[in-house]
Amino acid sequence: MNIINNILKDIIHSEVISDKPIMPIKHAQVIFYLSFLGFLTGLMGIYCGKKLLGFSVIIGALISINYWRFPNYGQRRTVDMLYMQYLVFIHSFYIWNTPMMPIFCLFMFIGLIFYFMSWFYYEKNALLELTICH
Numbered sequence: 001m002n003i004i005n006n007i008l009k010d011i012i013h014s015e016v017i018s019d020k021p022i023m024p025i026k027h028a029q030v031i032f033y034l035s036f037l038g039f040l041t042g043l044m045g046i047y048c049g050k051k052l053l054g055f056s057v058i059i060g061a062l063i064s065i066n067y068w069r070f071p072n073y074g075q076r077r078t079v080d081m082l083y084m085q086y087l088v089f090i091h092s093f094y095i096w097n098t099p100m101m102p103i104f105c106l107f108m109f110i111g112l113i114f115y116f117m118s119w120f121y122y123e124k125n126a127l128l129e130l131t132i133c134h
Contacts, residue, residue: 019072023122027131032068035061053094060087 021028038061045054060083067080088108095104118133 019074022071022073022077023127023130025070027127028068028071030131031071031134032065035064035068037061038064050094053090056087056090060084 038057042054042056042058042061045051045057047054063080063083067076071077091104092108095101114133118130121127121130121133
């Protein structure tokens, strides 16, 4: 048990909390608070009988909330990005060969465009536009 505690301490303290955030906290707070919507979405998925999807989205909300409380480069960011990719994959798996697939693909495409636009605005240091697109 002592070994597990030491490993957890190493993981927790491997990120220097005093690092500069990727974006100002006031902009990150918008995404932080929007991350709480994942709880509603996840609960709706569970209610509709898609328990794996629902619980996955709730876990994703927790991971997002943890990252956006202080967004910096590090393990929390990596976990957040990888888990969001998992969520896209698992939703794609569920929607595959259903009548909703074209609509899902359209929304994924629009989301991808906005995500890349957020990177464009990040490079231009246009923080309001970056936050809205993300």
